[in-house]
Amino acid sequence: MPDNRYEKTPRPGQEHFVAPPEDVQVGVVDAVDVSEAPSSLWQEAWRDMRHRPLFWVSAALIVFVILMAVVPGLFTSASPKCVLTDSLGGPTQGHIFGFDKQGCDLYYRAIHGARASVTVGVLSTIFVVVLGTLIGSVAGYFGGWFDTILSRFTDIFFAVPFVLAAIVIMSLLQDRNEVVVAVVLATFGWTSIARITRGAVLGVKNNEFVTAAKALGMGRLAILGKHVLPNAAAPIIVYATVALGTFIVAEATLSFLGIGLPSTTISWGGDLAKAQEAIRVAPEIMIYPATALAITVLSFIMMGDVVRDALDPKARKR
Amino acid sequence: MTTTITLTDGTTEDAPVPAEKRDDRTPLLEIRDLQISFTTATGTVNAVRGVDLTVYPGQSVAIVGESGSGKSTTAHAIIDLLPGTGKVTGGSISFGGRELVGLHRKQVEDLRGREIGLVPQDPMSNLNPVWRIGTQIDEALVANGFQGSRVERRARVVELLGEAGLPDAARRARQFPHEFSGGMRQRALIAIGLASRPKLLIADEPTSALDVTVQKKILDHLEGLTDELGTAVLFITHDLGLAAERAEHLVVMYKGKVVESGPAAQILKDPQHEYTKRLVASAPSLASRRIQSAHERGAEAEDLLAEHADEVEASAPDVVVAKDLTKVFRIRGSRPGGHSDFTAVDSVNFALPKGHTLALVGESGSGKSTAANMVLGLLEPTSGTVAFDGKDVAKMSAKEQFALRRRVQPVFQNPYGSLDPTYSVFRSIEEPLALHRVGDRKSREARVRELLDMVSLPQATLRRFPNELSGGQRQRIAIARALALKPEVLVLDEAVSALDVLVQAQILTLLNDLQAELGLSYLFITHDLAVVRQIADLVAVMKDGSIVEHATTDEVFDNPQQEYTRDLLAAIPGASLEIGG
Numbered sequence A: 001m002p003d004n005r006y007e008k009t010p011r012p013g014q015e016h017f018v019a020p021p022e023d024v025q026v027g028v029v030d031a032v033d034v035s036e037a038p039s040s041l042w043q044e045a046w047r048d049m050r051h052r053p054l055f056w057v058s059a060a061l062i063v064f065v066i067l068m069a070v071v072p073g074l075f076t077s078a079s080p081k082c083v084l085t086d087s088l089g090g091p092t093q094g095h096i097f098g099f100d101k102q103g104c105d106l107y108y109r110a111i112h113g114a115r116a117s118v119t120v121g122v123l124s125t126i127f128v129v130v131l132g133t134l135i136g137s138v139a140g141y142f143g144g145w146f147d148t149i150l151s152r153f154t155d156i157f158f159a160v161p162f163v164l165a166a167i168v169i170m171s172l173l174q175d176r177n178e179v180v181v182a183v184v185l186a187t188f189g190w191t192s193i194a195r196i197t198r199g200a201v202l203g204v205k206n207n208e209f210v211t212a213a214k215a216l217g218m219g220r221l222a223i224l225g226k227h228v229l230p231n232a233a234a235p236i237i238v239y240a241t242v243a244l245g246t247f248i249v250a251e252a253t254l255s256f257l258g259i260g261l262p263s264t265t266i267s268w269g270g271d272l273a274k275a276q277e278a279i280r281v282a283p284e285i286m287i288y289p290a291t292a293l294a295i296t297v298l299s300f301i302m303m304g305d306v307v308r309d310a311l312d313p314k315a316r317k318r
Numbered sequence B: 001m002t003t004t005i006t007l008t009d010g011t012t013e014d015a016p017v018p019a020e021k022r023d024d025r026t027p028l029l030e031i032r033d034l035q036i037s038f039t040t041a042t043g044t045v046n047a048v049r050g051v052d053l054t055v056y057p058g059q060s061v062a063i064v065g066e067s068g069s070g071k072s073t074t075a076h077a078i079i080d081l082l083p084g085t086g087k088v089t090g091g092s093i094s095f096g097g098r099e100l101v102g103l104h105r106k107q108v109e110d111l112r113g114r115e116i117g118l119v120p121q122d123p124m125s126n127l128n129p130v131w132r133i134g135t136q137i138d139e140a141l142v143a144n145g146f147q148g149s150r151v152e153r154r155a156r157v158v159e160l161l162g163e164a165g166l167p168d169a170a171r172r173a174r175q176f177p178h179e180f181s182g183g184m185r186q187r188a189l190i191a192i193g194l195a196s197r198p199k200l201l202i203a204d205e206p207t208s209a210l211d212v213t214v215q216k217k218i219l220d221h222l223e224g225l226t227d228e229l230g231t232a233v234l235f236i237t238h239d240l241g242l243a244a245e246r247a248e249h250l251v252v253m254y255k256g257k258v259v260e261s262g263p264a265a266q267i268l269k270d271p272q273h274e275y276t277k278r279l280v281a282s283a284p285s286l287a288s289r290r291i292q293s294a295h296e297r298g299a300e301a302e303d304l305l306a307e308h309a310d311e312v313e314a315s316a317p318d319v320v321v322a323k324d325l326t327k328v329f330r331i332r333g334s335r336p337g338g339h340s341d342f343t344a345v346d347s348v349n350f351a352l353p354k355g356h357t358l359a360l361v362g363e364s365g366s367g368k369s370t371a372a373n374m375v376l377g378l379l380e381p382t383s384g385t386v387a388f389d390g391k392d393v394a395k396m397s398a399k400e401q402f403a404l405r406r407r408v409q410p411v412f413q414n415p416y417g418s419l420d421p422t423y424s425v426f427r428s429i430e431e432p433l434a435l436h437r438v439g440d441r442k443s444r445e446a447r448v449r450e451l452l453d454m455v456s457l458p459q460a461t462l463r464r465f466p467n468e469l470s471g472g473q474r475q476r477i478a479i480a481r482a483l484a485l486k487p488e489v490l491v492l493d494e495a496v497s498a499l500d501v502l503v504q505a506q507i508l509t510l511l512n513d514l515q516a517e518l519g520l521s522y523l524f525i526t527h528d529l530a531v532v533r534q535i536a537d538l539v540a541v542m543k544d545g546s547i548v549e550h551a552t553t554d555e556v557f558d559n560p561q562q563e564y565t566r567d568l569l570a571a572i573p574g575a576s577l578e579i580g581g
Helices: A041-050 A053-070 A106-142 A144-159 A162-172 A178-189 A191-205 A208-215 A220-256 A268-277 A284-311 B071-078 B105-111 B133-143 B150-163 B169-173 B182-193 B212-229 B240-246 B264-269 B274-282 B301-314 B368-375 B398-405 B425-435 B441-454 B459-463 B471-483 B501-518 B529-535 B553-558 B563-571
Strands: B029-040 B043-055 B060-064 B087-095 B116-119 B200-204 B232-237 B249-254 B257-263 B318-332 B339-353 B357-361 B383-388 B408-411 B489-493 B521-526 B538-543 B546-552
Touching: A041 A284, A053 A106, A053 A284, A106 A144, A106 A178, A106 A191, A106 A220, A106 A268, A106 A284, A144 A191, A162 A178, A162 A220, A178 A191, A178 A220, A191 A220, A208 A220, A208 B408, A208 B471, A220 A268, A220 A284, A268 A284, B029 B071, B043 B060, B043 B071, B043 B087, B043 B249, B043 B257, B060 B071, B060 B240, B071 B087, B071 B200, B071 B232, B116 B182, B133 B150, B133 B169, B133 B182, B150 B169, B150 B182, B182 B212, B212 B232, B212 B240, B212 B563, B232 B240, B240 B264, B249 B264, B249 B274, B257 B264, B257 B274, B264 B274, B274 B501, B318 B368, B318 B521, B339 B357, B339 B368, B339 B383, B339 B521, B339 B538, B339 B546, B357 B368, B357 B529, B368 B489, B368 B521, B398 B408, B408 B471, B425 B441, B425 B459, B425 B471, B441 B459, B441 B471, B471 B489, B471 B501, B501 B521, B501 B529, B521 B529, B529 B553, B538 B553, B538 B563, B546 B553, B546 B563
Parallel strands: B060 B232, B060 B249, B116 B200, B200 B232, B357 B521, B357 B538, B408 B489, B489 B521
Antiparallel strands: B029 B043, B029 B087, B249 B257, B318 B339, B318 B383, B538 B546
16 A cells, blocks of 8 residues: 555544643653552452451451450359259349250350350361361472372362261260361361362462572472462462351251260350250240351351452452 | 455445445544543542544544553443443544434444444453354344344355455354464454444454464455455554554544544654654664663764674673574373374574673564573473583583572563562562572662662662552563572563553663663563564574574564565564654
């Protein structure tokens, strides 16, 4: 095509136009914006969370539940003694929830049940995160045979129904306490987090900053620990928060079935089982442990939701 | 290039009138004082602030601007495809005399595809991978109200694909997107865009993801096609050279405003606005010679260039020598246990003289990055050697190899992936020093500050995180980090390819200054021959794993020996334009 475009007179609306210089200030190319305070991804996530009401609601609930677990004395000074004459008694002065069939104070038991649930939930989550992250990150980062073997190993555990396996194991054990329950739950509960970690690690390990670290001569384990895992942490944290709730449910299930914590330990699951015996005569007894359990689990799941939204790179503004 | 179009059925009511017969004095598209804003958590962002734009029937117009200039937003507003919270807050868009702002969703949908077609940017993600190509074009026909039986539609699909320049169209229509190369996908997208013979085609960076030679072929084809059909084309591009070559009217946008518009040739020859001047000055495709380092800039250019060429041939010792370098990858075959060999790099020889820049140029799949990774010691050569100062890397002990890491450092392409987002700028730059146990805490911090100065970033950047910085700034930090250990060689793997033109020019100048100051040697890996001219002393052109041409930059540009090199040079957008650099 002959280049005669310059010679042609431009058509109406297409005349040569130059914006007045004062109209658009041409800035320095690629200047650094120093107006805002520096912030890392985590600080941004925090800033994001701070503006969500759901975060404050779930945080308040979690703090409340943890206080119940650590210093139950703050909430109740009732006597742990059960008096049979109070059996199924209604709310009275100092016993706002009333009594169960054995004549135990329901308010006292609802408050004290938090310790068992929170202990088991936190312990099993810690075990699961350690085990799952270890297996998942090794499988994802080293790949090859490691990955094949570890992934199949994970699949085998994944195929075992989590609660069913826990029931079988628990019923074989004589000496049951919070740590034992947590270990048993963690033994069958780590698979999801291993898979999540593996996926996250696979996503991070091909980044150029990982290659750059290799080019610096950094060792493989150091890269995994210093660069890959911190960047894969977000989904792990989100899952762990939600998992904490589900482990509390699992503990309650086992205790309800009578193979979780021994009856000497106050737990919401155990109380639910006891309330069930009297469900025809006094159904209201069941409400207190069930509500406490539901609120605890809900608060962790809501928190997981908030954290996920805050850490989700797609939802982030920049 | 030949373009033969047989307009299908005789009944082409919605086919446009041939360009000659049309009244081309009334504008097809007229945008006046367009305002677009986005609502974000922190407030309202005015992305487009008063844009005027006129497109006549059959004309090609280009909007040029850097990322964030509002060019795509303007184009997407025409067919009401603004993402997220984007809203037209003022002005008018009139198309064929009809006001588009405030139209009902249904009415806009009728307009999309039928009257205004769109060729989207990324051919990789704009085709649905689970559907056959033919089905997707068929879908476009149905959506745009194609009247005719299934059989007729099928025939039309094949015809459209053939028209878009895909040979063996009937078979191609039955294939899936993953069986297509990037260029073929873009052709399929063009077929979809032109399926209903729209009067206006919006081409949003239609070829920026493709190799230059493919880009040229596709743009040539598109030009022929739209000329024949009388379709007006609105190009959205960051590449001034491409815009000037393909469009008669240019609109230069900056920060949501039009800073200059007018006939393409006039703007290029005689830019008036400060920003346009900068853009014309730094467009690599328009530049005609090497960027000079800071202290050279004062001196006479001609003499220095000649001097430079002599230097290469004469004295400088080679820092890196690659000899018969070969890399064979094993690719898993279709049967379990089966595999085939793929030679990514095939006995390649090159030498990097001290203090100079060797560019490895090639299109995707040419093996240039594989070669670079072998130089970096990230990949082990299948055969052949890489030698530093005459010492074979493969024969070094582990300790010597670790020490060698300090002497060769990489800078990668993706400014968003090359820095760890969880590390502050300080930690990122300090990491190499800490790893190699250089100095104590205090001296390391001093060194980091010095490095920031070197790449001209303010000290205030120190405590910031990569997510707060722009692509160009990240790339500066990646360079500072690479320089931390005082290396002798930098391997720059497409280090400026992802950046806006002005930022790219800035980084190239920085690299040049650093080279002069620190006596660095660069191995510069790129697909962009235009950039090569600005920075390289020597060029090795790679194709399918082999070096096809290896000479000084001036020789390669002025007197290319190979057909392939000539193709590459011709494909640089704007190469045909005569403009004084």
